[in-house]
Amino acid sequence: MRIYIISKKMFIIVSFILLITIIFLSFYVENSIDTFFMEELEEPIRNGDANMNKMAFTCNVDWGNEEIPKILDILEEKNIKITFFVTGRWALKNPELLKFIYSKGHEIGNHAYSHKMHSKISEKENYDQIKKTEDAIMNALGIKTKYFAPPSGDFNQTTLKVAKNLGYKTILWSVDTVDWRKGSSKEIIIARVMKKPHKGAILLMHPKPATVEALPFLIDKIKEEDIEIGRISDLL
Structure with a gap:
């Protein structure tokens, strides 16, 4: 050896x-x-079927109370129902306005509690932000929300996991009005929206004065494309 x-x-x-x-x-x-x-994990939903003549409008709400009744009036006049994603802190401060939105046939979604960047917070904080909002909406309306729109569209795998475990589909968008940006006039908002594909799209807006001005024109023009505008649940 x-x-x-x-x-x-x-x-x-x-x-x-x-x-x-x-x-x-x-x-x-x-x-x-x-x-x-x-x-x-399911990836966030940015749009529906691009072959469908349908489009969802969403309005993220954490402020803008003075513009919301104007938006509701336009939607009622045009016979349109959309999805409002509300933060928990807004829901707690404005239960009557939330009830009024819901009474008009609009869908209510979860926009987390205090508009934090969800990729920057812990799993427990992700849970608390979504669950506290769910509870606030449940207390006001008696309904369990099923769609979650992360603030600023910010998320990570932890966010998706927590949302899924709580029974949510995470919703983003494919058409952005960017109406929160300084200098976003009616004309600029219209240009941003009209240059994007609309079939199966999800549009994001906020309760801003320029959005109120642009909304009737956008609805009419999109309807001329033979596209039905509705809620997230109508699209998916």
């Missing part, structure tokens, strides 16, 4: 190679597991 003697230099080289191999395999396995679980 032969006995092989490994030099100290060779031992160090072999040990180094083994160490690098172990680190690589650990990293690969960990990322493979993460990828597996990430694939189990």
Whole structure:
């Protein structure tokens, strides 16, 4: 039987190679597991079927009370029902206005509690932000919301996991009015919206004066395309 003697230099080289191999395999396995679980989560919904002659309008609400009745009047005049995503803190402060929106046949969605960036907060904070809003809406309307719109469209895999575990579909948009940006006039908002595809689209707006001015024109022009405007639940 032969006995092989490994030099100290060779031992160090072999040990180094083994160490690098172990680190690589650990990293690969960990990322493979993460990828597996990430694939189990539903991606946010940005639009419906592009072959459908339907489009959903959404209005995110954390402020703008003075503009909401004007928006509701326009929608009633045009016989349109849309989805309002409200924050929990807004719902707590404005239960009567929330009830009024809902009484008009509009859909209510969850816009988290205090408009935080959800990719920057912990899993527990993600849970609290969504659940507290769910409870505030439940207390005001007696309904369980099923759609969640993360504030500023900001999310990560933790956000998606928490939302899914609470029974929500996460909603984003494909047509953005960007009406919150300074200098967003009626004409600019109309131009932003009209250059985008509308079939199966989800439009995002906020209760801003320029949006109120642009809304009747947008509804009429989109209807001329033979597209039915409705709520998220009408589109999906």
